Amino acid sequence: MKAFAFARPASFAEAGELLADRRYSLPVLKAGGMDVVDHMKEGLLEPDLLIDIRATGVRPAGISRTDDGGLRIGAMTTLAEIAASPIVRATAPVVADAAGSAATPQVRNVATAAGNLLQRPRCWYYRNEQFHCLKKGGHTCYAVEGENKFHAIFGGGPCHIVHPSNLAPALAVCGGRVHLTGGDRPSLSIDDLYHAPAQGVWSEHELEKNEIITHITIGPASRSGFYAVKEKQSFDWPLVMASVMLRTQGSSITAARVSAGAVAPIPWRLPAVEAALAGVRVDDDAGLRKACAGAADGANPLSDNAYKASLLPVAVRRAVLRATGRDEKEA
Numbered sequence: 001m002k003a004f005a006f007a008r009p010a011s012f013a014e015a016g017e018l019l020a021d022r023r024y025s026l027p028v029l030k031a032g033g034m035d036v037v038d039h040m041k042e043g044l045l046e047p048d049l050l051i052d053i054r055a056t057g058v059r060p061a062g063i064s065r066t067d068d069g070g071l072r073i074g075a076m077t078t079l080a081e082i083a084a085s086p087i088v089r090a091t092a093p094v095v096a097d098a099a100g101s102a103a104t105p106q107v108r109n110v111a112t113a114a115g116n117l118l119q120r121p122r123c124w125y126y127r128n129e130q131f132h133c134l135k136k137g138g139h140t141c142y143a144v145e146g147e148n149k150f151h152a153i154f155g156g157g158p159c160h161i162v163h164p165s166n167l168a169p170a171l172a173v174c175g176g177r178v179h180l181t182g183g184d185r186p187s188l189s190i191d192d193l194y195h196a197p198a199q200g201v202w203s204e205h206e207l208e209k210n211e212i213i214t215h216i217t218i219g220p221a222s223r224s225g226f227y228a229v230k231e232k233q234s235f236d237w238p239l240v241m242a243s244v245m246l247r248t249q250g251s252s253i254t255a256a257r258v259s260a261g262a263v264a265p266i267p268w269r270l271p272a273v274e275a276a277l278a279g280v281r282v283d284d285d286a287g288l289r290k291a292c293a294g295a296a297d298g299a300n301p302l303s304d305n306a307y308k309a310s311l312l313p314v315a316v317r318r319a320v321l322r323a324t325g326r327d328e329k330e331a
């Protein structure tokens with residue numbers, strides 16, 4: 001690991017000044033540090049200034065209600081705090097469950113909301129400094145011919161990562177926005193935060209170098225649900241995950257937002273499933289099953305990951321059931 005300077009700014013404004021400081025060629029923010037420090041240890045990232053924004057004074061109030069019945073979540077709020085928050089559970093259970101299902105208790109106690117959204121992909125070729133793949137400036141995506149069990153079934157390449165964040169699809173279905181300081185934009189929707197590899201293979205998100213996430217807002221989403229399929233349900237990265245938010249009138253679904261995770265390089269909205277769910281009664285199990293059956297339509301699996309196309313409709317249907325307040329075992 002190369003030597004680097006270390007700073008503990010007292011505010012986001014001060015952190016922004018450090019990001020813009022021309023004495024440093026690669027200043028990098030560290031929140032919980034779970035991903036940044038991993039990158040440094042693996043030789044994938046060599047900042048000359050590490051800016052620790054967890055220091056006292058920067059950490060804003062965690063979670064509060066907004067005037068429209070939604071939530072404001074501070075960027076530095078940990079996944080554990082989000083998962084345990086009664087107001088997140090009441091306002092957007094999909095977000096509480098997505099946070100609570102990520103990683104391990106130890107990781108959730110440290111990992112922050114903003115860091116979770118901006119973590120880099122888990123592709124083993126990317127994480128191994130021996131492989132100079134497309135994402136690192138090389139000419140080849142090794143996953144295409146190589147080990148691709150955990151890679152994308154949607155997105156069309158040329159890089160086939162899946163976006164690793166549990167929170168991103170959950171926040172997306174709640175109309176989530178990241179609020180920013182340090183640049184020209186006050187905020188960006190979660191839907192606009194990420195780009196597909198075809199729009200830029202070296203990075204995954206749209207933030208400028210000096211932009212810092214201060215907090216996240218979501219709209220009210222009390223009828224929402226999250227479901228992840230993992231190899232080990234105790235702790236593992238999801239094989240596929242689904243986040244769902246429903247609007248209902250009586251017992252009929254009037255509108256739905258559905259986003260799949262771990263299947264594409266960005267949180268993957270499923271507009272055909274959203275349209276198919278509209279008009280279905282929440283107690284119509286056959287209708288719900290039929291609406292979710294097409295969740296993997298259009299998927300283009302690699303050699304070892306077609307199983308994801310079979311799992312996705314199941315995950316989506318179970319997330320829908322959770323959004324209706326029912327357990328998947330009931331249907």
Ligand SMILES: Cc1cc2nc3c(=O)[nH]c(=O)nc-3n(C[C@H](O)[C@H](O)[C@H](O)COP(=O)(O)OP(=O)(O)OC[C@H]3O[C@@H](n4cnc5c(N)ncnc54)[C@H](O)[C@@H]3O)c2cc1C
Nearest residue numbers: 029031032033034035036102103111112115116118166213
């Ligand atoms: C064993 C293990 C299992 C895991 N399983 C899961 C899982 O199942 N699901 C899942 O979603 N994740 C999982 N993770 C990943 C983990 O959740 C992320 O690494 C963590 O959330 C990153 O958050 P952090 O605060 O530590 O970010 P950091 O590592 O500090 O930062 C990550 C990135 O975000 C940037 N950043 C941080 N804060 C800001 C900000 N406010 N504004 C602008 N940029 C910022 C940093 O510069 C960096 O680029 C797992 C990790 C481990 C180690």
Ligand code: SF4
Nearest residue numbers: 123125133141159160
């Ligand atoms: S999927 Fe992306 S990160 Fe992984 S080897 Fe291919 S180009 Fe590299």
